[in-house]
Amino acid sequence: MTVARLAIALLLASQAPSSLERTRGIDVQAYCRKVHGDSANVVHRRNEAGSWVCVLRAREYPVDMKDACAVQYGAGYTAIVANQRDSFSWSCVRRRR
Numbered sequence: 139m140t141v142a143r144l145a146i147a148l149l150l151a152s153q154a155p156s157s158l159e160r161t162r163g164i165d166v167q168a169y170c171r172k173v174h175g176d177s178a179n180v181v182h183r184r185n186e187a188g189s190w191v192c193v194l195r196a197r198e199y200p201v202d203m204k205d206a207c208a209v210q211y212g213a214g215y216t217a218i219v220a221n222q223r224d225s226f227s228w229s230c231v232r233r234r235r
Contacts, residue, residue: 162211162230166190169206174199182225189225203228 170178170192178194180201190201203217207230220227 162207162215164203164206164217164228164230165210166201166206169201169209170194170199172209173205185223185225187219187222187225187227206230 166180170180174192174194178192180190180192182189183191188200190203191198192201193199203219207215207217211230214232215230216233217228218231220229
């Protein structure tokens with residue numbers, strides 16, 4: 139990378155929202171166990187963002203990723219998905235004030 143390209147990249151990065159600092163992963167297993175009890179497990183049925191479910195005694199409960207973020211990190215966080223066709227592309231971000 140040339141010095142000019144590096145300078146432009148740094149300038150753009152300094153002006154962009156600091157979303158990478160605020161992005162956090164979601165521990166879906168921990169969320170399922172907190173909401174449905176220690177015996178709950180998590181599965182995703184297909185490689186799609188909305189396919190996560192908590193399973194407890196053969197019953198399935200859809201995972202609310204926004205709630206999972208709020209439970210893990212506090213009410214100031216919400217969920218975003220980078221790719222609807224990738225069940226692992228969820229992350230939590232701090233809500234804008």
